[in-house]
Structure formats: structure tokens, C-alpha cells
Amino acid sequence: MSDELIRILVVDDEERIRRLLKMYLEKEGYEIDEAEDGEIALQKAMLTDYGLIILDLMLPGIDGVEVCTRLRQVKSTPVLMLTAKGEEINRVQGFEVGADDYVVKPFSPREVIYRVKAILRRSSTTAYLTKDGLSNNDIVFPHLVIEHDAHRVTAGGEEVSLTPKEYELLHYLATSPDKVFSREELLKDVWNYEFFGDLRTVDTHVKRLREKLNKVSPESATMITTVWGVGYKLEVAK
Structure with missing residues (x-):
């Protein structure tokens, strides 16, 4: 999977944060979709196979934990949680429902890019190629x-x-x-x-x-x- 083809969903109710992340991620060659609340995020996540979802914990309506819970019932899309300082309990909840990593606000865009690349590197499935038998790495x-x-x-x-x-x-x-x-x-x-x-x-x-x-x-x-x-x-x- 090349970076150019990877689509990322950015979910945050603050437009300035979505805009900031979109700008930095697009510079890295990713395609970006946005959602401002949990309801829209779930709809998009169910319809599209994203390479990664960047998900704010505190969202109006359905919060990030609930979004992740529902998503995990049907998909294993990697999730990077955005949390505010002091939200440790929620962060642990996020991990319990299947988040892969988290970044604490206020964050450095560079740190987000680093975490995004690390998750995508781990989830890379270049090897869904037909093979005869098992490889030495199995x-x-x-x-x-x-x-x-x-x-x-x-x-x-x-x-x-x-x-x-x-x-x-x-x-x-x-x-x-x-x-x-x-x-x-x-x-x-x-x-x-x-x-x-x-x-x-x-x-x-x-x-x-x-x-x-x-x-x-x-x-x-x-x-x-x-x-x-x-x-x-x-x-x-x-």
C-alpha cells in the first residue's frame, strides 16, 4: 500500500484542528476525509475502508470511545486517539475498546505524523499476495x-x-x-x-x-x- 493511496479520516469537532491535521497529512501524500462529530464519523468509517482514523475522544453526541466500540464490532481499522490533558481515564477506555495509539492535546503536528506513519507501517499489508505454502517469516x-x-x-x-x-x-x-x-x-x-x-x-x-x-x-x-x-x-x- 503506497502512501499516495492511503485515505485517512480526521474526526474532531474543532474545525481549526481538522484543518491543521489535513494540511500536514496532505503534505505527506495522504488523502483526507473529515467528520465533525461521532455520528458522521461512524457513517463514513462504515462506508469507506480507511487506512487510519484520527479520532478525538471528546465529541458532541457519540464520543470517541463509543465510535471506536461500534467500529470494532465490524472493522479493524487502525485508530489514533486525540485526548486532552487530564483525560487519562478516557484514554484507558479508548485502549479497552481498541484504539491503537493516542496523542495528547495540545500536540505537535510532527508528532501526529510520526504516530500516523508508525501505525501505518505496522498495519501495512503488502503481503496479501498469493503464496504457495508458508514463508520463513511465518x-x-x-x-x-x-x-x-x-x-x-x-x-x-x-x-x-x-x-x-x-x-x-x-x-x-x-x-x-x-x-x-x-x-x-x-x-x-x-x-x-x-x-x-x-x-x-x-x-x-x-x-x-x-x-x-x-x-x-x-x-x-x-x-x-x-x-x-x-x-x-x-x-x-x-
């Missing part, structure tokens, strides 16, 4: 197959739709089966920057990942094991 367990080139996960023979962050977390654990990772390690290595100790971010993503796997393969869901007082590991039956 990870195969009895109940779980991760085709890394295609960013495709199959559990119990069924494909599982994951957000970029859920996929990245699963792949990270799977590359070192039976190794225990602390929440701090996972934040640093999977999220690529410090989250100022908000360790619940990891917990909410693990919970969502387990729930999605459990729907198609309970065996694969139980592979993600909690090591109390430490963190998580992907456990492989001996």
Missing part, C-alpha cells in the same frame, strides 16, 4: 498460525481480524514462546515509546486479543498466559 503452532508477511493470523483454522497493535503484541510474544515478558518490556518494545507507566494498556490489549482468539479457538486463547506479578508469555504445549 510462525506455526498446533492451534495458531501467524503469517507475518501477510499480517494474517489463523486460529483453529479460521482467520482472526486483529488491529495492528493486537497483531504486533501477539507476534512479539510468539517470536519468543515460553519467555515471560514484563508489562514494562512489552510497553517499550511493542509500543516503541514510553507510556509513562500506564501498564493497563498492556492488560487491555491482552484481554481483547484473548477474546478474539477464544471466539474461534479456545486452545489458542489459552496459549497467552498471565504470569502473576511479572507479565505475560505465549505458552506452547510440550
